[in-house]
Amino acid sequence: MLTIAAALLIVAGIVYKLWTQPREKAEDVKGLVITAPALAEAFDTNEQNANTLYLNKAIEVSGTIAETEKNQDGGIVILLDSGNPDLPVQCTMREKGLIVEKGKTVTIKGFCSGSSITGVLLTDCILKAAKKV
Amino acid sequence: MKKVVIAVILVCSVAAAHAQKYMTRTGQVSFFSHTPLENIDAINNEVAAILDSKTGALILQVPVKSFKFERALMEEHFNENYMESDKYPRADFNGTVADVSAVNFAKDGAYKVTVKGKMTMHGVTKEVAVPAVLTVKGKEVTGQAKFSIIPGDYNIKIPSLVENKIAKEISVSVNSVFQQK
Numbered sequence: 001m002l003t004i005a006a007a008l009l010i011v012a013g014i015v016y017k018l019w020t021q022p023r024e025k026a027e028d029v030k031g032l033v034i035t036a037p038a039l040a041e042a043f044d045t046n047e048q049n050a051n052t053l054y055l056n057k058a059i060e061v062s063g064t065i066a067e068t069e070k071n072q073d074g075g076i077v078i079l080l081d082s083g084n085p086d087l088p089v090q091c092t093m094r095e096k097g098l099i100v101e102k103g104k105t106v107t108i109k110g111f112c113s114g115s116s117i118t119g120v121l122l123t124d125c126i127l128k129a130a131k132k133v
Numbered sequence: 134m135k136k137v138v139i140a141v142i143l144v145c146s147v148a149a150a151h152a153q154k155y156m157t158r159t160g161q162v163s164f165f166s167h168t169p170l171e172n173i174d175a176i177n178n179e180v181a182a183i184l185d186s187k188t189g190a191l192i193l194q195v196p197v198k199s200f201k202f203e204r205a206l207m208e209e210h211f212n213e214n215y216m217e218s219d220k221y222p223r224a225d226f227n228g229t230v231a232d233v234s235a236v237n238f239a240k241d242g243a244y245k246v247t248v249k250g251k252m253t254m255h256g257v258t259k260e261v262a263v264p265a266v267l268t269v270k271g272k273e274v275t276g277q278a279k280f281s282i283i284p285g286d287y288n289i290k291i292p293s294l295v296e297n298k299i300a301k302e303i304s305v306s307v308n309s310v311f312q313q314k
Contacts, residue, residue, distance in 0.1 A: 023205035055222050056198055056212070071159035071178040072310065090158060092179055092199070113196035114222035116181035118158035123179060123199045 026094075026109040026126050029058045036063025036089040040082030043115040054112040059122060061089055062107040068100055076100070078108065079119065090119035094126060153238060153313055155184040155274050160309030162195050166300040173207060173299070175200040182309050184274065189233030191248060193226040193307070215289050216255060224254040226261075236267050243268045248278060255287045265307075274311040279304065 032054065034042075039061055042050040063080030066088055071077055076098045080089040091108045100106070110125030160180030166173040179199040183192050197218040202208040212218040228250010230236070236244040249262045265278035281302040284291060291299050 023208065051222055056219055069159065072161045072308065073176070073178050075178060077159055090179070111198065113179065113198040116158075116179075116194040116196060116223065117183060117192060118156070118181040121179055121196050121199065123196075 023124075026058050026111065026124060031058040031060035031109050033060045034062075036061055036080035037083045039089055040084050040087045040120055043120050044084060044087055047115060051114055055114050057112055058109060059112050060107060060109045060128060061091075061122065062105065063089060064105050065100055065102050067102065078106075078125075080106075080108070082120070087115070088119045089122065091122040091125040094124050098127065100127070153186045155186060155311035156314045157182050157309050157311045160193070160276075160307070160311075163306045163308075164200075165304045165306075167304075168298055168300050171298045173202070175202045175207075175211065177201070180307075180309060182276070182311065183314075184230070184276070184311055186233065186236070186238045186274075189230035191226070191228055191230055191250065193309075195224040195226075197222055197224060215284070215291070221255050224252070226250055226252050228261075230265070230267070231262075236269070238269055238274065241270050254282075255289050257287045259286060272313045276307065276309045276311065278307045281305065 034054075039050075039054070039059065042053065061080065063082065065078055066081040067079040069077050069079075071092065074096050076093040076096065078091045078093060078100060080091065082088050091110055093108075107128040108122065108125050109128050110122035113121040113123050115121060158181050159178055160182045161176065161178050162180050163174065163176040177195060177200045179196055181192075181194045184190070197216045198212060200208070200211060202211065226248075228248060231247045231249045233246065236246065244267045246265050246267055247262055248265045250260070251258050252261045253259075261280070263278050263280045265276060268275040268277070281304055283302055284299070
């Protein structure tokens with residue numbers, strides 16, 4: 001009887017842990033280090049190959065902020081200049097109140113969602129470093 | 134001669150005004166699954182779309198990995214078990230606003246339209262036709278649509294263990310604010 005109760009307790013504990021497990025954060029995993037132009041070029045040259053290398057993986061990308069905008073939920077979207085105006089690296093930041101300036105060189109870490117007609121996409125991003133140029 | 138030049142400029146300006154492209158990189162797509170056991174919803178703010186106001190051509194690209202759920206476990210199951218986002222990273226719509234000529238992009242207002250085309254998701258392409266509303270406000274156009282999809286139509290298999298927790302039809306909402314390109 002005691003064994004069954006203990007087993008049920010363990011199962012309940014596992015289910016609870018899985019149910020409440022936190023989302024994987026960019027800062028908790030090692031990211032692939034790359035520049036914005038190199039990342040965009042990889043997707044521009046061979047999207048399938050680039051997906052194999054970067055899709056759903058943590059990426060640490062450095063580049064110059066070309067533009068910023070807000071999405072419909074008030075989230076900050078940073079576009080990193082990739083040298084290809086049709087394919088910037090588009091980073092949706094996790095922190096909504098983030099203040100960033102155009103022209104700054106930054107390193108952003110996030111998860112790659114692949115690419116679209118508007119750029120190479122990184123989601124759930126954090127700002128790793130910023131320096132004035 | 135001067136009059137001819139002005140006329141040419143005017144004609145070109147009018148043609149340009151009618152051939153405007155609208156774009157968004159931050160379109161929103163959400164979905165909702167309701168069953169007596171559980172409600173599941175997710176939102177994606179990273180949808181790319183381009184609309185040609187002259188031809189009505191419309192492209193929508195939805196990065197699957199960018200859907201955000203309330204719980205990490207739901208997100209994991211969605212990506213790994215159902216949508217297989219490693220294999221099929223994007224859901225795409227490629228079609229037209231069928232009655233785009235009824236929309237006056239130069240005049241503020243809400244215009245009811247039908248969007249028709251091919252939707253590709255999870256490696257399966259289907260012809261779809263969806264009622265939508267285009268709301269013109271200055272240089273912005275907001276596209277809104279609500280429709281349902283059946284996961285099985287796109288070869289998305291729901292394991293029997295959880296089939297009572299996932300609706301047979303998933304409600305999808307699109308809400309994208311396009312800017313003039």
